[in-house]
Amino acid sequence: MFTISKELQSEIRRYSARIAYDIRSRRKREEVGREYAEHLEDAVYYRIVQCGMEEMDAFRDACDELGNVTKMQELLALTHNKDPLPMSVKVLLGLLCAAVVGSSYFWFENKIYRAYFVFILQLCILVLTIVLLIQAGRYLRALHIRRRAYRRLKEYAAQNGLIFIRRANSYRSIFQRTATPEWILETDTHRYILSLFATVKRRQELRLTDFQLYQYISVSGIRNMILLGAGAGAKTYSITSLGTMRSIYIGHTFHHGGQWGRLNVTLKLPKGFHLLPEIDWSSAEHPTKQNVRVLLLNPIPMKIFVLEHGRLRPSGDDDTVDGMRIWSASGLVSHLEGVRISGKHDHA
Amino acid sequence: MKISKELLKGSTAIMILKVISEGETYGYELVQQLYRKSQGTFRLNEGTLYPILHTMEKEGYIESFRKQSESGRDRKYYRITAVGKLHLGAQMEEWTAFTKAVNGVLEGVN
Numbered sequence: 207m208f209t210i211s212k213e214l215q216s217e218i219r220r221y222s223a224r225i226a227y228d229i230r231s232r233r234k235r236e237e238v239g240r241e242y243a244e245h246l247e248d249a250v251y252y253r254i255v256q257c258g259m260e261e262m263d264a265f266r267d268a269c270d271e272l273g274n275v276t277k278m279q280e281l282l283a284l285t286h287n288k289d290p291l292p293m294s295v296k297v298l299l300g301l302l303c304a305a306v307v308g309s310s311y312f313w314f315e316n317k318i319y320r321a322y323f324v325f326i327l328q329l330c331i332l333v334l335t336i337v338l339l340i341q342a343g344r345y346l347r348a349l350h351i352r353r354r355a356y357r358r359l360k361e362y363a364a365q366n367g368l369i370f371i372r373r374a375n376s377y378r379s380i381f382q383r384t385a386t387p388e389w390i391l392e393t394d395t396h397r398y399i400l401s402l403f404a405t406v407k408r409r410q411e412l413r414l415t416d417f418q419l420y421q422y423i424s425v426s427g428i429r430n431m432i433l434l435g436a437g438a439g440a441k442t443y444s445i446t447s448l449g450t451m452r453s454i455y456i457g458h459t460f461h462h463g464g465q466w467g468r469l470n471v472t473l474k475l476p477k478g479f480h481l482l483p484e485i486d487w488s489s490a491e492h493p494t495k496q497n498v499r500v501l502l503l504n505p506i507p508m509k510i511f512v513l514e515h516g517r518l519r520p521s522g523d524d525d526t527v528d529g530m531r532i533w534s535a536s537g538l539v540s541h542l543e544g545v546r547i548s549g550k551h552d553h554a
Numbered sequence: 555m556k557i558s559k560e561l562l563k564g565s566t567a568i569m570i571l572k573v574i575s576e577g578e579t580y581g582y583e584l585v586q587q588l589y590r591k592s593q594g595t596f597r598l599n600e601g602t603l604y605p606i607l608h609t610m611e612k613e614g615y616i617e618s619f620r621k622q623s624e625s626g627r628d629r630k631y632y633r634i635t636a637v638g639k640l641h642l643g644a645q646m647e648e649w650t651a652f653t654k655a656v657n658g659v660l661e662g663v664n
Binding site: 225228238240242243247248251252270271274275277281284286323496 | 631
């Protein structure tokens, strides 16, 4: 029986494991990874025996035929990752807990009014504890995902002879926005400068806008925003077209009605919008290699949208926004792996 | 002739189920069979085949098991279930009605 070399078998296993990476259940992840590995083995075998290709050429061709890794990861995650509990079930469970806590008090106390008061107090404490635990759980999950991404990129760099540098605290950006790119991943020709951006809530949509704070002021109350671009000229956008608003206070010098003035106003952004952080890229740039600015979304949100030139469009892994590439950790590894396997020039 | 993605989207799952209904098969062989039966028209995007198979397995239309293939390698095979046969029958009826209606309009235009 024809067998492929151990090195190629190992490559196939790694590639397949990467495809199945986003499946949460370990058992399912291994099962699906194994299925893809077997598929690749068959595809490689066919190319070597029937078409006379060399092993690595056959492997590259088979991987090309398999398709976009990021797309496969998304589809598999959608298929295999369990849906969260419906809201009705959560409410029922909450009521059941409250009923158990409340009723247990009545077994020991006879004074009705005090009993009701304490019951309600206990209920509030229970609800508050649950909310705090859920919130803490979200951050713990984000920390775990960040740590996993860190290890993964570090291992990938070590396995493929790349340079991986940790420039700043890897976890701080989960709690507050940071201006310093935290990680650097370097190939022979490219330096990927990674600025980490976290979405803590699992089912959150992330909406990015390339607005810079200093470019927007509200002039006539709630109806319009004036955009001041570089140089002269002003455009107005209707705030109502951007949906529910949230306030940010800024001070800005502007030119309006032929005069310069200073206006301290409240700037309103649509609800849920995150301004792209002002990042100090220049401090991390390489003098000779091609520098790629990357906004690394980790944890990555369910959906990503970008508001550009007043229009909202869907975004995702491998997009470009405001001169930055948007990637998850898996997406970045897929891109690098694709470049490595194909041997083509990296157009990042 | 390259077929547009939108046309392919609606028919991929039924074609896969039909091929499986003709005999138990595994992923790579399924892709080859589809290619042969369509006389080279459908070159299925292999990576997206498995999410479709896994979804159908979750829905109970197919079931999987392991066995040795003709080449002697251990592979994960799929076969259609009774529920899958019923579903396939309904889908094929729907497809027939759909193509008949479309052809009726197109021939009418011609």
